[in-house]
Amino acid sequence: MDKDAFEKGLKTRREVLGSEYVDNSIQNAGEFNMPMQELVTQYAWNEIWNRPGLDRRSRSMINLAMLTALNRPHELKLHLKGAINNGLTKDEIREILMQTAIYCGVPAAIDSFRCAKEVFAEMGI
Template sequence: MNKEAFEKGLKTRREVLGAEYVDNSIKNADAFNMPMQELVTEYCWNEIWNRPGLDRRTRSIINLSMITALNRSHELKLHVRGAINNGLSKEDIQEVFLQAAIYCGVPAAIDSFRCAKEVFAEMGI
């Protein structure tokens, strides 16, 4: 593990997903899954999210689209929260899911709408 890349990724991960969630993920990691925490923090959150080519808002749009296509509700809820933190509105997220419905399938998009509504309720928006 590259400690500097990990720390940069950890900073970005906290800014997007929220420090409480990220710190709990790291704190609750054990010898089995800590290597995965290190991998995603170093590579996803530093090497990709910190690249200059796309802003965080755009990266959130891409993530919501791909996670909808994969039908991964836990990750979707996390990234809906991150998308709000990165400046997307409920209406922006709605548009992403409507487009995903056509290109990824209606059932996947319906699940994404359900997940987003839960997050919006939790966030009071």
């Protein structure tokens, strides 16, 4: 593991997903899944999220669409919070999810709208 890349990724991961969630993920990682936490933090959150070329808002938009397509509600909820943290509005998120209905299927989009409604309620927005 590249300690510097991990620390940079950890900083970005905390800024997008929130320190509480990220710190819990790291603290609750055992011997079995800590290598996965290290991989995701170093590569996804440093090597990809910290690349120039796309801002965090754009990366969040892409993630919402991809996670809808992949039907990953747990990750979608995390990235909905991250999208809000990255400056997306409810209206923008609605438009992203509307577009997924056409390209990913209506059932996938309906599930994502359900997830978004839960996240918005949790966040008080």
